[in-house]
Amino acid sequence: MLRLALLGALVVAAVGAVADIAPKDRRSGFEFMSPQTQAMQSDETSNPGMLWVADGERLWGESRGSAGKSCASCHDDAVDSMRGVAARYPAFDEETKRPIDLMSRIDQCRAKRQGAPSLTQQSDELLALTAYVAYQSRNMPIAPPDDPRLQPFRDNGRDWFNRRLGQLQLSCASCHDERWGARLGGSVIPQGHPTGYPLYRLEWQTVGSLQRRLRGCLVGVRAQPFDFGAPEFVDIELFLMERARGLPMETPAVRP
Amino acid sequence: MKWLAWTLCALTTVASATSTQQSVRPYAVTGDAIEKSLTGQAGDAKRGAELIQQRHKSLCVLCHSGPFPEPHLQGTLAPDLTGIGERLSAGQLRLRIVDMKRLNPASIMPTYYGVVPNDRNTRVADAWRDKPVLTAEEIEDLVAYLQTLRR
Numbered sequence: 001m002l003r004l005a006l007l008g009a010l011v012v013a014a015v016g017a018v019a020d021i022a023p024k025d026r027r028s029g030f031e032f033m034s035p036q037t038q039a040m041q042s043d044e045t046s047n048p049g050m051l052w053v054a055d056g057e058r059l060w061g062e063s064r065g066s067a068g069k070s071c072a073s074c075h076d077d078a079v080d081s082m083r084g085v086a087a088r089y090p091a092f093d094e095e096t097k098r099p100i101d102l103m104s105r106i107d108q109c110r111a112k113r114q115g116a117p118s119l120t121q122q123s124d125e126l127l128a129l130t131a132y133v134a135y136q137s138r139n140m141p142i143a144p145p146d147d148p149r150l151q152p153f154r155d156n157g158r159d160w161f162n163r164r165l166g167q168l169q170l171s172c173a174s175c176h177d178e179r180w181g182a183r184l185g186g187s188v189i190p191q192g193h194p195t196g197y198p199l200y201r202l203e204w205q206t207v208g209s210l211q212r213r214l215r216g217c218l219v220g221v222r223a224q225p226f227d228f229g230a231p232e233f234v235d236i237e238l239f240l241m242e243r244a245r246g247l248p249m250e251t252p253a254v255r256p
Numbered sequence: 257m258k259w260l261a262w263t264l265c266a267l268t269t270v271a272s273a274t275s276t277q278q279s280v281r282p283y284a285v286t287g288d289a290i291e292k293s294l295t296g297q298a299g300d301a302k303r304g305a306e307l308i309q310q311r312h313k314s315l316c317v318l319c320h321s322g323p324f325p326e327p328h329l330q331g332t333l334a335p336d337l338t339g340i341g342e343r344l345s346a347g348q349l350r351l352r353i354v355d356m357k358r359l360n361p362a363s364i365m366p367t368y369y370g371v372v373p374n375d376r377n378t379r380v381a382d383a384w385r386d387k388p389v390l391t392a393e394e395i396e397d398l399v400a401y402l403q404t405l406r407r
Contacts, residue, residue, distance in 0.1 A: 166384070167366070167372055167380050175364075179364075183333070222380065222381050223378075224380065
């Protein structure tokens, strides 16, 4: 029996070792795209996501809410104050005692400091502000904070990543750890690194968040998707950012 | 030795009967095959040929390539189905579509004829709850079609 258990442990360890992508093999989804789509992202004059960044820059300076303040009233020039911030999110939120993603952090700041009504998760205004803030980290390496309070949430995110879901019983890892580079239908499967959110997706014809993207995969495996803003999504993002550690930020990325 | 085989056969039949719901009828596995048609009748190869290309229903071509139209929209995640009718018998094809994980638990091929228990960890979407991916009739159509794939 003990021998069986040991063998089982060995097999699990071996599968685990195969499943994780070694840091040297980590590749952004950018590398799996056609040269045309790559060029669209790289040239800021052709990158449609830059329209949201420009919108975000304008909103950054506009007063909102009962406090009569803009983001700039407290944070001054985002080019300096927001540099590298997105590369470190999600971060631990002292108020709720759990991780918070960049989008919700911006919205929380609006409600608390500006006295402005909360924005809906997929509103253009919140996507634009988030894109503008994340743009200040462009080309900086993803560097999740070394905060032990985040670990249980990151572990939960990892569990969701590895869990077979929905009627089709596929996990994120089934494709993005174990079969990246192969083709699902006509599309190459990338490794699933959240390097460029919010990003412009040609399939959407607009800018969207990581949560929107994750919902797409959940629907694909015929699972009930989490609601926008669900804590599970933040935990998954926390794990994905650790998994993508060191890759450069690309916001606003373009994807097919 | 014969009694053991019979007991195993009976056990698997009971297992598939109890672990599934009304939409899935019991079936018997012999070796790596389900010898009997799930409907008791032969499928329609012509309907199977249409079904295999319905990427949102049968899903086959998302992972498999084969002698079907639009090869650039076919996946590379699973074996090419060209000539599969020569390599596998009807019964072997049937079990692989019905429940590939019985032969290889690590397979990513969905179980087409079974019901995934819905709970907080599996999160089966409302529209698909308590249903198999395909009906017994549809699976028989696929089996009939795949048997015609010969080099």
